Amino acid sequence: AQSVTQLDSQVPVFEEAPVELRCNYSSSVSVYLFWYVQYPNQGLQLLLKYLSGSTLVKGINGFEAEFNKSQTSFHLRKPSVHISDTAEYFCAVRPMIYNQGGKLIFGQGTELSVKP
Amino acid sequence: GAGVSQSPSNKVTEKGKDVELRCDPISGHTALYWYRQRLGQGLEFLIYFQGNSAPDKSGLPSDRFSAERTGESVSTLTIQRTQQEDSAVYLCASSFQGSSYEQYFGPGTRLTVT
Numbered sequence: 001a002q003s004v005t006q007l008d009s010q011v012p013v014f015e016e017a018p019v020e021l022r023c024n025y026s027s028s029v030s031v032y033l034f035w036y037v038q039y040p041n042q043g044l045q046l047l048l049k050y051l052s053g054s055t056l057v058k059g060i061n062g063f064e065a066e067f068n069k070s071q072t073s074f075h076l077r078k079p080s081v082h083i084s085d086t087a088e089y090f091c092a093v094r095p096m097i098y099n100q101g102g103k104l105i106f107g108q109g110t111e112l113s114v115k116p
Numbered sequence: 117g118a119g120v121s122q123s124p125s126n127k128v129t130e131k132g133k134d135v136e137l138r139c140d141p142i143s144g145h146t147a148l149y150w151y152r153q154r155l156g157q158g159l160e161f162l163i164y165f166q167g168n169s170a171p172d173k174s175g176l177p178s179d180r181f182s183a184e185r186t187g188e189s190v191s192t193l194t195i196q197r198t199q200q201e202d203s204a205v206y207l208c209a210s211s212f213q214g215s216s217y218e219q220y221f222g223p224g225t226r227l228t229v230t
Contacts (some may be wrong), residue, residue, distance in 0.1 A: 090159065
């Protein structure tokens, strides 16, 4: 079985400050890793994903995340946030099980609130 | 092209009634997923369709929940005898075949059971 834990339910931060949203996962098999963003009253949008290769992945809107296999973590970072980054962020994993489809297992979400 | 669409966007129903939620995936996407998002929680997987294969129903919470998909197009999620705990946003996603392909999400249907 797989599970995803987002360690912070809410993260308030001032504009132009750096931010890190933490994500840890548990899985008995290898996984693909994802971060999704949900802006107010909108659907989920993919920020970035790790499938293989370099453990540092870059996504849209200046976000990046680093896969750490030994710590089973996939933390999301941005060096300088904007008011427009205010949203809910979801970490998700997809187990690499042959012929089991691509269902995602999500964390509970982190609400990022950027203040002027 | 058009994204994933869902209807209705909002649904208020009385406890005990049946409801039907609809999802139109992106054209050409063979895989379709349903998820549920309860207030303040992450998304829970409900069911997955891939082409003509048998659907993965492992996430359906009870036998009151069922879903159908016509070929590689529209899907409907049906909840019978709705309960208050069914209140949530129901999200549909679609993707190309293959587990590494990105899932594109619809805007969701907000279901409120009174």
